Amino acid sequence: MNADVEFRGPVEKVKDTLTIDRILEAHEERRDEIKQRLSEFENVWKDGDDDRLWEEMVFCFFTGGCSAKMGLRSIEAVRPFLGDGTQPEIASALSGVHRYPNARARYVYASRSFLKEHCNLEIRKKLESFDCHLERRDWLVREKGIKGLGYKEASHFLRNIGLKGYAILDKHVLKCLAELKIIDSPKPPNTRSRYLRVEDQLRDLTERTKIDFDEMDLVLWSMKTGQILK
């Protein structure tokens, strides 16, 4: 039978002091689960259509300031309205599911209206049009027509659709970096240059530990949250 399959308990929060060794250990423990999750993201870029990419973007509108689970439930609730629901329909679907139903419905409706006008919602083609990784994300963040994506959520979106090399600097990851004394404060970087600096500092950590950059994010996040989600 499967005698060689090692039973692994659920991912658990790490309560000890964060050290490089503890990170290597957590990476070793969770490597398979993390690689599997990353391959799911890669598959989105591999065979997801524009509707799928749009759905992933909306998921990221929903995760700002609320739990990943709430984001997942919210995307289920609005799925029927993703393509052409009115703002009130989206808000109503989010009511009782997301904590900011009106504000987030506004993001979805406004961003979709812009993207329809700008690129006929051909998100893949639009994202492929950038030669430079950083310019791609900069566009998502700076485009006034897209509501709901700052550097953190734009990176989250790009990672979730399978693109590599974007750090998702949320409060948990920042707390890890602060505990390691890699950054002074866990305060979120509030400018482009600060975000890029911390992202480079995270890159240094991945080079020192030889842990893949995109795996590192999930290692650190799971150490703080005990979960490996989206």
Place this chain on the structure above:
DNA sequence: ACCGCAGGTATCC
């Protein structure tokens, strides 16, 4: 029962 916290961002000053 109660309390802290959700993988933040837009908008206004």
Place this chain on the structure above:
DNA sequence: GGATACATGCGGT
């Protein structure tokens, strides 16, 4: 640049 609005369910105690 810093404060505020968004406006709620979940999980630990």
